[in-house]
Amino acid sequence: MKDADYFMTESLKVWFLASEVAPFAKTGGLADVAGSLPAYLKSLGVDVRVGLPFYRMAKDRDLKAQKVLEGLEVPLGNTRLRGDVLETSTREGVPVYLFDREDLFDRPNLYGTPEGDYYDNLERFTYFCRAALLFASKVGFQFDLVHCHDWQTGLIPAYVKTLYRANPFFSNVASVFTIHNIGYQGLFPPDRLRICGLPGAEYNPEGLEYWGKISFLKAGIVYADAITTVSPRYSQEIQTPEYGMGMDGILRKRSADLYGILNGADYTSWNPAMDRHITNHYSLGNMRGKRKCKADLVKELGLHERFVDRPVLGMVSRLAPQKGSDLLAQIVEDIVGLDAGLVILGAGEEAYQALFLELGRKYPESVAVTIGFDEGLAHRIMAGVDMLLVPSHYEPCGLTQIYALKYGTVPIVRATGGLDDTINPFDPGSGEGTGFKFSDYQAKAFLDQIREALKVFEDRPGWMKLVENGMQADFSWEKSAREYVSLYEKVKEEA
Numbered sequence: 001m002k003d004a005d006y007f008m009t010e011s012l013k014v015w016f017l018a019s020e021v022a023p024f025a026k027t028g029g030l031a032d033v034a035g036s037l038p039a040y041l042k043s044l045g046v047d048v049r050v051g052l053p054f055y056r057m058a059k060d061r062d063l064k065a066q067k068v069l070e071g072l073e074v075p076l077g078n079t080r081l082r083g084d085v086l087e088t089s090t091r092e093g094v095p096v097y098l099f100d101r102e103d104l105f106d107r108p109n110l111y112g113t114p115e116g117d118y119y120d121n122l123e124r125f126t127y128f129c130r131a132a133l134l135f136a137s138k139v140g141f142q143f144d145l146v147h148c149h150d151w152q153t154g155l156i157p158a159y160v161k162t163l164y165r166a167n168p169f170f171s172n173v174a175s176v177f178t179i180h181n182i183g184y185q186g187l188f189p190p191d192r193l194r195i196c197g198l199p200g201a202e203y204n205p206e207g208l209e210y211w212g213k214i215s216f217l218k219a220g221i222v223y224a225d226a227i228t229t230v231s232p233r234y235s236q237e238i239q240t241p242e243y244g245m246g247m248d249g250i251l252r253k254r255s256a257d258l259y260g261i262l263n264g265a266d267y268t269s270w271n272p273a274m275d276r277h278i279t280n281h282y283s284l285g286n287m288r289g290k291r292k293c294k295a296d297l298v299k300e301l302g303l304h305e306r307f308v309d310r311p312v313l314g315m316v317s318r319l320a321p322q323k324g325s326d327l328l329a330q331i332v333e334d335i336v337g338l339d340a341g342l343v344i345l346g347a348g349e350e351a352y353q354a355l356f357l358e359l360g361r362k363y364p365e366s367v368a369v370t371i372g373f374d375e376g377l378a379h380r381i382m383a384g385v386d387m388l389l390v391p392s393h394y395e396p397c398g399l400t401q402i403y404a405l406k407y408g409t410v411p412i413v414r415a416t417g418g419l420d421d422t423i424n425p426f427d428p429g430s431g432e433g434t435g436f437k438f439s440d441y442q443a444k445a446f447l448d449q450i451r452e453a454l455k456v457f458e459d460r461p462g463w464m465k466l467v468e469n470g471m472q473a474d475f476s477w478e479k480s481a482r483e484y485v486s487l488y489e490k491v492k493e494e495a
């Protein structure tokens with residue numbers, strides 16, 4: 001075990017807890033954020049430490065991790081589970097703690113299978129929340145503030161405000177809760193509250209009850225000192241019935257403590273000039289590599305070779321209704337009719353997986369579908385296609401469109417949430433703008449923008465201007481990391 005000095009420094013101490021952190025474990029954008037923001041916080045002087053469950057995905061990475069605590073006792077309902085805690089670090093030297101409990105986390109996936117969630121997610125994430133807090137108190141990491149993310153960590157602000165309030169270790173601790181996606185609410189039957197160990201009195205509509213169920217997400221929203229979400233536009237949207245998914249009322253009540261802070265991009269991982277997943281690097285001013293990346297991709301995925309010179313569209317996404325998978329499915333045949341290539345990488349709901357695989361089989365020359373999670377292929381698609389499709393029904397921030405810009409890949413997005421905040425429509429007249437946007441959630445509106453994009457694609461100088469605008473856009477973390485630090489300081493002062 002480390003000696004106590006290791007956990008005691010002068011700077012602001014933040015316990016940063018998330019259910020996925022790249023590169024250790026990832027299903028989506030949350031992992032990218034939790035994997036990159038802490039390094040920027042560190043560079044601004046914050047003593048930040050990151051915690052996540054020790055999933056099989058992380059174990060398979062053969063990390064150099066050291067056991068720092070053995071047999072941590074974590075109450076769960078009437079029992080106490082014992083688990084170990086290991087320490088490793090990010091590339092930039094941020095300490096990372098992995099909460100090991102084989103029966104809960106050593107599984108093929110993080111949250112469930114294509115058929116549905118794991119049956120014991122309440123136990124799994126209750127364990128993680130309590131273990132993270134108890135670990136800190138056991139090793140003397142007297143953090144000022146816990147920054148937690150999404151429903152899996154939603155109980156943490158509730159524990160800090162209720163169950164552990166009288167414990168001197170936690171009595172001055174503040175909490176920030178970030179909503180990365182309001183569609184995932186961590187809903188469970190109320191009789192399972194006793195497993196969480198929270199006082200029964202907290203189960204009411206002003207507390208963690210959500211229409212007859214416990215909601216971990218709501219717990220985060222209600223008990224945290226401040227709530228953030230990942231784009232300014234989404235922070236407004238989630239306060240409306242249309243996008244609030246039943247949480248809009250409670251969010252409106254807390255609107256004085258709700259902030260929209262745009263996610264940043266990690267340009268050390270997502271940068272065509274140094275991407276370790278592509279062989280032909282390129283940058284603005286030397287774009288030959290992009291053409292080679294495209295030719296490689298066309299070959300790798302077995303598209304007809306004419307697509308090296310024809311426009312190729314791509315999508316890298318979880319396959320879920322949120323992502324507009326249904327809109328894309330409706331227009332695949334039109335895209336084939338326009339003689340554009342289409343590349344899809346995705347994993348998610350069984351029905352969408354089957355639908356896209358079927359379309360890929362029907363049009364093998366023009367449509368390449370890969371089902372699964374493949375980090376390397378995601379990067380090669382970003383570099384190799386001409387346009388990236390992001391027709392989301394709603395999108396808290398969205399990272400793929402931001403990465404696409406850096407790769408000279410033009411995003412075609414629906415004007416919602418972070419997509420609306422980050423992409424400006426291209427105006428061929430003035431030469432300004434970075435992509436194409438449509439508003440109505442309609443297949444026709446989406447297809448119209450694809451047609452617009454294909455038109456500009458044929459006008460080489462116009463297209464190059466558009467590509468250049470995107471590659472010059474800067475969505476690095478510096479500004480947003482500063483906004484988080486200001487918020488931490490404010491919240492800590494008021495706690």
Ligand code: ADP
Nearest residue numbers: 028029317318346347372373374378398399400
């Ligand atoms: P979300 O978090 O809602 O899934 P984001 O756009 O914020 O959406 O982030 C998605 C992240 O997950 C990106 O890094 C993207 O490249 C990655 N990703 C999504 N699906 C896959 C996949 N099937 N294989 C590899 N990476 C994927």
